[in-house]
Amino acid sequence: MEQTHTYGDTPYHPRWLRRRVSTYWWLWKPAYLRFILREGSCMFVGWFTVYLLLLLAALLEGPLAYELFLAWSATPAVLIVNVVTLGFVVFHAITFFQAAPQAMVVRLGRARVAPQTVLLGHYAGWVVVSAVVAFFLLGA
Amino acid sequence: MAQRIRLQIARYRPEQESEATFDEYEVPYTKEMAVLDGLNFVKDRLDGTLAYRWSCRMGICGSCGMTVNGEPKLTCATFLGDYAPGPLRVEPLRNFPVIRDLIVDIGDFMRKLVRVKPWIVRSAEKPIAGGEYLQTPEQLEEYKPFSMCINCMLCYSACPIYGLDPKFIGPAAIALAQRYNLDNRDEGSADRMEVLSEHEGIWGCTFVGECTKVCPKHVDPAGAIQRYKLTAAIDSMKAFFAPRGA
Ligand code: SF4
Ligand code: FES
Numbered sequence: 001m002e003q004t005h006t007y008g009d010t011p012y013h014p015r016w017l018r019r020r021v022s023t024y025w026w027l028w029k030p031a032y033l034r035f036i037l038r039e040g041s042c043m044f045v046g047w048f049t050v051y052l053l054l055l056l057a058a059l060l061e062g063p064l065a066y067e068l069f070l071a072w073s074a075t076p077a078v079l080i081v082n083v084v085t086l087g088f089v090v091f092h093a094i095t096f097f098q099a100a101p102q103a104m105v106v107r108l109g110r111a112r113v114a115p116q117t118v119l120l121g122h123y124a125g126w127v128v129v130s131a132v133v134a135f136f137l138l139g140a
Numbered sequence: 141m142a143q144r145i146r147l148q149i150a151r152y153r154p155e156q157e158s159e160a161t162f163d164e165y166e167v168p169y170t171k172e173m174a175v176l177d178g179l180n181f182v183k184d185r186l187d188g189t190l191a192y193r194w195s196c197r198m199g200i201c202g203s204c205g206m207t208v209n210g211e212p213k214l215t216c217a218t219f220l221g222d223y224a225p226g227p228l229r230v231e232p233l234r235n236f237p238v239i240r241d242l243i244v245d246i247g248d249f250m251r252k253l254v255r256v257k258p259w260i261v262r263s264a265e266k267p268i269a270g271g272e273y274l275q276t277p278e279q280l281e282e283y284k285p286f287s288m289c290i291n292c293m294l295c296y297s298a299c300p301i302y303g304l305d306p307k308f309i310g311p312a313a314i315a316l317a318q319r320y321n322l323d324n325r326d327e328g329s330a331d332r333m334e335v336l337s338e339h340e341g342i343w344g345c346t347f348v349g350e351c352t353k354v355c356p357k358h359v360d361p362a363g364a365i366q367r368y369k370l371t372a373a374i375d376s377m378k379a380f381f382a383p384r385g386a
Contacts, residue, residue: 010237010245010247010248010306011247013237013245015154015155015239016154016237016238016239016245017152017154017158017159017160017237017238018237019160019234019237019238021235021300021303021304025300025303026300028210029350031348031349031350031353032300032348032350035300035346035347035348035349039346099347099349099366102352102360102362102363102366102367103363103366103367103369103370104367104370105367110278
């Protein structure tokens with residue numbers, strides 16, 4: 001009989017029941033669904049980078065190319081894709097920030113900085129960077 | 141007066157059947173009775189053929205892990221009253237082969253665990269006359285949370301990555317590797333890094349985070365893995381920019 005599930009290093013045993021993981025396992029729990037959404041949406045994050053590079057290329061090429069790029073960005077299809085992309089990039093940023101306190105142990109002297117403080121620090125950084133960008137955009 | 145609750149218990153009798161089935165039993169319960177007490181009632185009074193593992197009935201031995209209403213739980217620390225009026229489904233832990241009824245084989249984990257050398261590795265032992273290896277409370281605190289693991293396998297059962305790719309070394313083995321890496325008496329972190337930086341090591345984890353949520357001892361294996369990834373990344377950067385012997 002074909003063996004569908006090897007269970008890692010578990011030797012074959014004729015009497016053990018090997019259950020298959022359901023194709024729909026990611027519907028079992030909201031956390032699994034969030035995880036699949038995050039994994040699946042990496043395409044959008046990739047697109048975000050490509051879009052940024054296209055923007056830079058247009059900028060380098062000159063005012064006309066930039067105008068054309070802006071016109072193209074305003075077409076409904078690109079607009080929709082970019083709105084969805086923004087949603088997923090924010091989702092990724094938030095889940096990344098949530099992971100940060102678990103991955104980083106920050107110390108001040110002998111004491112460990114509380115995980116919430118690490119999280120807040122990340123958000124504060126986000127706000128500061130956004131403020132700087134907004135200043136350049138609106139101030140200019 | 142004791143109330144009653146229905147238990148739907150997964151049965152697998154390899155000499156009779158090739159698939160798991162469910163048997164239903166009704167047991168009396170009071171508010172301090174755990175799911176494990178319900179199983180003991182079934183075994184003692186209703187059906188002596190039911191097979192499951194348990195020992196300490198106080199969250200220490202790690203042998204009573206099962207899937208209760210779809211969630212991996214220590215049955216000695218999960219209360220019947222919380223599931224009233226029932227019925228309550230008790231199944232074996234997911235992601236492991238079932239030997240009989242609620243008993244799974246965790247040999248895969250045991251073999252993986254040995255690979256990460258979960259003991260203090262020293263290149264040279266100091267002589268006994270040199271005295272003990274002293275440790276400050278801060279140094280103890282570094283690894284203590286990871287040392288609380290009771291090998292109950294709830295985290296493996298909750299991990300979809302392990303379910304899909306059983307070669308993944310898994311949450312508890314990595315948390316236990318960190319328990320020794322972060323111990324200032326240990327010198328084995330380079331050995332462990334070899335095993336854990338493999339594709340099926342830390343990089344297999346894509347941070348679902350369920351292992352940490354289900355862990356009854358607050359070990360935070362997901363945190364251990366993410367910290368390890370950071371260490372591994374910094375290590376390889378160092379090796380790239382400042383190769384030793386170059
Ligand atoms: S890390 Fe937690 S859930 Fe996993 S085996 Fe250890 S105690 Fe159990
Ligand atoms: S019986 Fe020991 S942990 Fe539940």
